[in-house]
Amino acid sequence: xxxxxxxxxxxxxxxxxxxxxxxxLSHELSPVVLHHGDLTETLxxxxxxxxxxHGLVVHVHAHGQALLQSDAIKSFVYKxxxxxxxxxxxxxxxxxxxxxxxxxxxxxxxxVSDRGRGFDPQELREAAGYGLLSIQERIELLGGRMKIKSAxxxxxxxxxxxxxxxxxxxxxxxxxxxxxxxxx
Numbered sequence: 001x002x003x004x005x006x007x008x009x010x011x012x013x014x015x016x017x018x019x020x021x022x023x024x025l026s027h028e029l030s031p032v033v034l035h036h037g038d039l040t041e042t043l044x045x046x047x048x049x050x051x052x053x054h055g056l057v058v059h060v061h062a063h064g065q066a067l068l069q070s071d072a073i074k075s076f077v078y079k080x081x082x083x084x085x086x087x088x089x090x091x092x093x094x095x096x097x098x099x100x101x102x103x104x105x106x107x108x109x110x111x112v113s114d115r116g117r118g119f120d121p122q123e124l125r126e127a128a129g130y131g132l133l134s135i136q137e138r139i140e141l142l143g144g145r146m147k148i149k150s151a152x153x154x155x156x157x158x159x160x161x162x163x164x165x166x167x168x169x170x171x172x173x174x175x176x177x178x179x180x181x182x183x184x
């Protein structure tokens with residue numbers, strides 16, 4: 001029966017498409033590059049993925065090597081940076097963004113910035129922007145800190161500092177304060 005064969009072909013195509021999308025999503029959530037190389041290489045790979053998928057050109061600037069001892073922290077920083085870049089794609093209305101990464105003592109410091117629409121960080125807290133607040137909560141649980149600098153029409157910068165270990169520590173606060181002084 002011709003109609004049965006057409007239905008089977010259609011279902012077969014749908015299954016192949018679903019498997020391909022599932023593989024792509026799995027690769028995006030936990031890419032092989034997470035398990036090799038330093039954080040800078042991982043963030044460069046992410047920048048290429050964001051450009052290919054969303055058209056956002058992401059410049060990655062590294063200040064020295066960012067080798068991490070904790071794979072869990074590396075994975076977390078990757079996912080947080082991915083979420084921050086997705087927010088740039090979704091809200092900033094720009095074609096370019098910048099990631100800066102460096103290792104400072106026992107901490108890793110990452111900033112994501114754009115020259116887009118910007119926003120009032122106080123309004124964000126009041127509106128309970130779930131993605132950013134969720135990232136901030138997870139960073140704080142790791143003993144880290146996140147600072148947001150933004151103003152309407154002047155772009156945004158997100159500073160993230162987390163210790164390179166899976167236990168809560170106070171080292172990130174000192175690193176954040178030191179990094180803030182360096183940025184000003």
